[in-house]
Amino acid sequence: MSGTFSVQTMQVQNSSCWSLWWLFATAACVKLLLIPSYHSTDFEVHRHWLALTHSLPLSQWYFDETSPWTLDYPPFFAYFERFLSVFANFIDPQIVQLLKGLNYSSDTVVYFQRITVILSDLSLLYGIYRLTRNLDSRRQKLIWVLVIWSPMLVIVDHLHFQYNGFLLVAAPVYFVYLLRHYCWRGLLRGFGRLLIMGAVVAAVFVAAYGPFVYQGQIKQVISRMFPFGRGLCHAYWAPNLWVLYIILDKGLAFFLQNIGFNIQAPAASFTGGLVGDSSPFSVLPQITPLTTFIMVLLALSPCLIKAWKDPRPGMITRWVAYAYMCGFLFGWHVHEKASLHFVIPLAIVAAESLDDARHYFILSIVSCYSLFPLLFEAQEYPIKVLLLLLHSILMWLGFSAQFTDAVAVNATTRLKKKRKNNMGSKASPSAASHNGGFDIGWVGKSYLVGLVIVEVWGQLLQPLILGDKLPFVPLMLISIYCALGVLYSWIWQLRRILCSVAVDS
Amino acid sequence: MRGKKEEGEEVVDDGWPWLVHKGIWVSFLCIALFALLVRVAVSVHPYSGAGNPPKYGDFEAQRHWMEITTNLPIKEWYANTTLNDLSYWGLDYPPLTAYQSYVHGLLLRFFHPESVAIFTSRGQESYLGKLLMRWTVLSSDALIFFPAVWYFVVGYYASCRSGSKSEVAWHIALILVNPCLILIDHGHFQYNCISLGLTVGAIASVLSNKDLVASVLYCLALSHKQMSAYFAPAFFSYLFGKCLRRRSPLFEVVKLGLVVLGTFVVVWWPYLHSRDALIGVLSRLAPFERGIYEDYVANFWCTTSVLVKWKRLFTTQSLKLLSLSATITTFLPSMVQQIKAPSKQGFLYGLLNSAFSFYLFSFQVHEKSILLPLLPATLLAVEEPFLLKWMTLYALFSIFPLLYRDKLVLPYFTLSALFLLLYYAPSRRQAATETKPLKSYARMFFLLCALILHVVYLTVEAPHRYPFLFEALIMLLSFSQFVILVIHSNVQQWRLKPATLVDKQKKLI
Structure with a gap:
């Protein structure tokens, strides 16, 4: 046996x-x-x-x-x-x-x-x-x-x-x-634990930066790593809060100008320019690296407090992903590629509950889509589209199997083995998969349809209707539209972290 | 793609059924997307004759046909005129290829007129032009081959056998991710997906008892590439055998005959107005002057030419007769079996056997023609998994020198690996491996030979006295394996259980 x-x-x-x-x-x-x-x-x-x-x-x-x-x-x-x-x-x-x-x-x-x-x-x-x-x-x-x-x-x-x-x-x-x-919760509680943890962190940092500290170059290293000299946004705008902020500024400027105010066009751009130069915004207050830093800290604080008060191992992945996301949404000179760093960790907790799965489904599609402008040449166009479609359909298959009653699925497969029925008949898929399965709801669906519209507009309609005019619009649309999705995901995660008592064991 | 096989027979549930639980069409969609992705990925590699003037390669041939068809009246497509120099990649496929070139040529002209401008476009290799050409193959594949495979899968599992969902998914994956087809179409550059897709459609119609539709589709395949004739004995014998069992055989045969004739008349209409025009086209399709074989193809004539100098000993005329009679002799057994006892399973074997006979014994076979026998082998994947594996590996091997010339070595190895990965998809592997030790030693030996030859071909320069020594060795090894496989599949066809035949006949009546 x-x-x-x-x-x-x-x-x-x-x-x-x-x-x-x-x-x-x-x-x-x-x-x-x-x-x-x-x-x-x-x-x-x-x-x-x-x-x-x-x-x-x-x-x-x-x-x-x-x-x-x-x-x-x-x-x-x-x-x-x-x-x-x-x-x-x-x-x-x-x-x-x-x-x-x-x-x-x-x-x-x-x-x-x-x-x-x-x-x-x-x-x-x-x-x-x-x-x-x-x-x-x-x-x-x-x-x-x-x-x-x-x-x-x-x-x-x-x-x-x-x-x-x-x-x-x-x-x-x-x-x-x-x-x-x-x-x-073993013997090494409290102080001992803290000490070991501190030592490990310190050791890692010493290994990394030690040689440069020894040579007295630490300032140079830091200045290279944190390029505050660059602009608020990267050349292509990552879908974060600042995109919405910039758009709001533009909109306000346009509106105020129309009702008679005298608004001066800003001299600096969002993507370049040194700190301390004239503000790139016409109406709204300027954003400095310090502002972004404080914003990140503020956004992080609920999660930090929660972690301090109620440290649970099951939540670590979530917290880390959330922290990355705060950096992405509110940080200075964020690159769109950075979204990888929270989407991948979130995959690990995506299958925990139906809500998680729904959230992940939308977030990962949006984040992947926001990377499309990285591959701007025609040759790679079918590649990126196929990759995203394949990923979406796999997610859909996986999540719907996960949240269909597991027992029902097993039972039907076993039954089918006995019956040896052929696949030609469409009756075989378990009836259970249709009730209570994976569904992202109408808001989610319409958001994703919007994504398709944004893409069709940028690739097809804009060149047909506007020709070469306003070439920046497609990219801007992608940024804004994806920023909305990411912002939603951030709020969702924040809520999930704050009200997480009942969910895991 | 990946996991969706598995489950089913094993006790061990290793967690993959979720990939097939939504029903087979979702799995098909998923696999099809993956198969498309692989095709797009292969198409970023070079094609035959890239950057190699003055004649370039198959890519230029296809582009040139688009140029000819979009710029000249239909009557001049196959004729040597001042604007159409037949010695520079003259059209040598039947009219449906010409029509396809015309449609694709219109597309190219819309987006990038320079790439199909008469004369000036020769050797066009601009970024957009190349990309559009690649996309025409992709779209042909997605619009013809993929739906045909779906139709086949539905028909096959409704009539021939039952299978667990993961088995079906595995089968779909092996048909759609056929490394040879992908390498030739999306790497080397051809449109085999169209003629093979039409053939698969015809096979699927046969399986769903729509014989007239099957005849139409098969005639279309034949009018796209004359090589589709490799399957003719199988179609003929199965449909004929089936007619004989009907209440009024003569009526059935005449009905099929009329449909075939009608299809041909429609497709060939522009060239039927005069005898000369028709002869002109037909003579383009059968280039007998090019000799019984070219390059190094793993068939009988080329392999035995190491010992017997066929080209020197016989005239072209007698070689034609010789190859014709050899081909007929070898596909006759499988034909007889089908006429005696037509069955759907037997029909699939018949396709394999007749295509193999043509590949091995007919006149003027190209190494790319291995795609034709390989197609029914993929359709038989569930019945004959080992045959498929072995055949795919050696079919790949037999086109290796060609792909090496096209600088497609990386996709060659990657797709071989991908094929094996799909073949041994999680938990599928236990099912596919038990054999007698002796046999498996022999297999290991042949596999080892192939591996060594790969390495030698890539690293060692051939001796000056025999510049094509390695090509000849590759051909020899592939040929030997093909012969074993064709004997095996003929035996298998004759061994089909009569029970299934009775069963099928009941259905027919």
Whole structure:
């Protein structure tokens, strides 16, 4: 009896391991196929960092200005690039040459960099495995599909070019660590726990910044990492609060002008310009980095208070995602790619309840859609659309299976096995899937339809109706429309965090 | 895509049924989106003859046909005139290909007129022009091949066998993500998806007992690419065998004959006004002067030419006869079986066997023609999973030199991997693997040979005395496997249980 049982558990484990690798491998195949497609200047940025970390001593990393793409990521990422540069040097030395390598774009460098991104996703695979290994099989598979097959990851990392898959792993590992060591109310309570935690954090920071502190360069490093010299918004506006703020300002200015006030057009732009220059707003007060910082802190505070008063391990993922989201919504010079950092962690809790699933469904579609302008060339258009459609349909399948009575599904499948009925008849899908299943409601549906309209307008109607006039409108529409969705998601999460007493055990 | 197979037979529930629980059409949609994604991803790679003047490759041929058809009157499409130089990629496919080129040419002309301008557009390789060409293949695939496969799946599981939902999903995935078809159409650049899609549609109609529709669709396939004739013996024998069992056989045969004739008349109408015009087109379709084989194709003539110099020993005329009789002899058994006892299952095997006979023994076969026997093999995936796996791997292998020339090595390996991944989709793998040790050693040996040849082909330069040594070896290995497979599938067809035949006949009456 017990023998049979252990064989079965082993089988389950084997097949679940195979599923995980299978998902990864299938995703990797698609990513490999996409190697020759469009990549942004970030590709050259990362190549330059390979060269920079390889050919210069550590003391000059944050000072070098050979290329406009200066190093502006934290030290750990620089170490990572240093590590990769060893292999790059081995494969093609020109990749890591500081001057000769500038704008080098042969096949070797493209293949090398693309493949390193694909391989670095292995760390994400590990993180997600650690986080989900105690969940039931169905939820586990669903989360794997959501994360490993994330269309946003493919768009940002494998097309546009970045290493987010690698960066994201930090978060899961951190959760697991916390879970393992601090959530069982064991002997090490109170002061001891705090001490260890503090020590770990300090150790990490020392490892990262120590060498630069030692060289007395910490100011330079910080100034590179936090570019307050840049504008409030990135070149393409990330869908956050400031987009709405800017639009409100424009609208007010237009309105006031029409009723007779004398409004001066602002001289500065939102995306560039130094702090302290004239305000880019005509009516509303100017926003400074300090304002955004205070806003982020304010937005975070309810979550921090809640976490302090009622620390529960099940909520950590949520809190971290929420924190990222506050940064995204209210931060200074936010890049639209940053939405990855809260959408991926939220996938882990997406299947917890029907409400979570509904929220995640909309949020991940909106966030993925907001990345569309990153791939602006025609060749990649079908790719991004197919990725999003595929993701949506998978989510829909997964969530509706999750929230259809699990017992009913099992029963019907078993029944079907016995009956051996053929699939030709449409009667077989369980009747249960139609009542009480996954449904995003009419508001959600109409919001998504609006998304389609925005896209059709930008791609088809605007060029037909307006021709070359107002070329910025499609992008602006995407930003504004997505900002509304993200803002809704933020409010929803805030509420979810504040009234979370009853939900989990 | 990924998981949706699985479940069903196993005791172990590893959590995948959610991907198929909404019914088979949702799974189909999901797999189709994935299959499209793979196709788009392959299409970012180079095509045949990219940046290689003066003749470029198949891409330029297709584009040139769009240029010819959109700029010249229909009567001149196949004729050598001052504006239509037939020695520069003259049209050599039947009229439906020409019409398709015309429609696609109109699209291209609307968005990017330079890419189909007469004469000046030769060798056009602009970003937009290339992209539009790629999109015409994609849309043809999505509009013809995909619906045909859906129609097939419905018909197949309603009439031939029952299957768990995950099995059906697995089957769909293997048909839609056929690596050879994707590489040739979306990498190398051709429109096989149209003629193969029409063929699948015809097969599906046969399975749902709509024989007249099947005849029309098959004639259309035949009028798109003459290579579709590879399936003719199977269609003919099954439909003929079935007619013989009807109350008035003669009437049924005449009915089918009229439909076939009618379809051909409609499609070929512009060239039926004179004998010369028709002969002109037909002679374009059968380029006998190009010899019994070209390049290195894994068929009988090319492989045995290592020992027997066919081209030197015989005249073209006698070679024509020789290849014709060899082809007929080899597909005859499968035809006889179908006429004696027509069944839907047997029909699918018949398609495989007759297409294989043509590929192995007929005149002027191109290595890309392996797509034709491969198609029925994918349709039989659930019955013959091993045959499909083996055949796909060696079919891929046999077109490897071609894809290497097209710089499609990366998609080649990726799609091979993807095919194997789909084949061994979670929990499907236990079902597909038990064999006798001896057989599996032999398989391992052949697989190892193929792997080594891949590496050698990519890394070692062929000796000067035998510049095509590796191509010949690849051809030899693929040919040997194809012969084993065709014998196996012929035996399988004859072995079909009579019980199912009776069952089917009951349905027919």
